[in-house]
Amino acid sequence: MEETQGSIIKTKKEENSELFKKLTKRNEQYMMSLNKALVERNVSEAKKEEVFNDMLHNLVERQKSGETARQLYGTVTECANQLVAKPEPSQEGPSExxxxxxxxxxxxxxxxxxxxxxxxxxxxxxxxxxxxxxxxxxxxxxxxxxxxxxxxxxxxxxxxxxxxxxxxxxxxxxxxxxxxxxxxxxxxxxxxxxxxxxxxxxxxxxxxxxxxxxxxxxxxxxxxxxxx
Structure with a gap:
């Protein structure tokens, strides 16, 4: 199970790296700042890569029409706080x-x-x-x-x-x-x-x-x- 999870994270990370190269300078700086903010908030690597994957796909597509990460997700602080407020997958459903x-x-x-x-x-x-x-x-x-x-x-x-x-x-x-x-x-x-x-x-x-x-x-x- 852990090997499968690790493999998924690795795949997401590699895909995110390729998507990152397609960002504009402004969106690239936004994502770098967001990554730093999430690290400071102790967000797990798995959740971070999953969130980035969705965001990067969206950004690469939407920036073609001139939209920026700031316009789509608000300030870095706002985006980070909103992501931290969302429960981890393991925190869904009833407790032990x-x-x-x-x-x-x-x-x-x-x-x-x-x-x-x-x-x-x-x-x-x-x-x-x-x-x-x-x-x-x-x-x-x-x-x-x-x-x-x-x-x-x-x-x-x-x-x-x-x-x-x-x-x-x-x-x-x-x-x-x-x-x-x-x-x-x-x-x-x-x-x-x-x-x-x-x-x-x-x-x-x-x-x-x-x-x-x-x-x-x-x-x-x-x-x-x-x-x-």
Missing amino acids: NWKIALDGGLMIGGLFSLITGLSGLFNNVEGSSTLGIITTLLNFIVGGLVILWISKNMPDRKNPKKGGMFRYILISTIGMLSLMVVMTGSMMVVPSFINIPLNAVGNIIVGILAFVAKYFAKRKLNIRGGLF
Whole structure:
């Protein structure tokens, strides 16, 4: 696979070199400046050669009627920024399963912790709403797996064979019920000296930290897909 990719890049590069020789001086200077700008922005060699191939073919044809690269693509900075904003081929479609599970787990675990903490804080009844450490951890883990399972079974209008709305609702219901069983069961089965209860403030802090972690993880890992 890597050899094939390398061969494609090499072919594009050779073709681009020949096309480059056909450019006017003004367009040649534009492409040289654009190449420098893309290198500074850490654009991959594969993407750069692919983009240049399309641009060079277009420029060689359009410059015959007097059009310049600046007229077609704007300033070098504008063109570079626009190209960088476009996702790499590998960044299209849903993310890996573990990323979707991570995003969903942080959402579900944080939501349960936050709701439980706020409920306990406003009820002012000792022990009325608490989650133990083990239960909280299971919420994050099982919640992530449930969200991954649900997201993988979302209806797809372009591919009806993937499953319909009824299947999606059924799986969503089973998934959330399973999460509730795990949460309730852990509080009943796991001893309190292991499943140490968190007070209302502790639950709220865990919930807030989970949402903050979700925000940064989604941006840093470019998580796509999932439910949230």
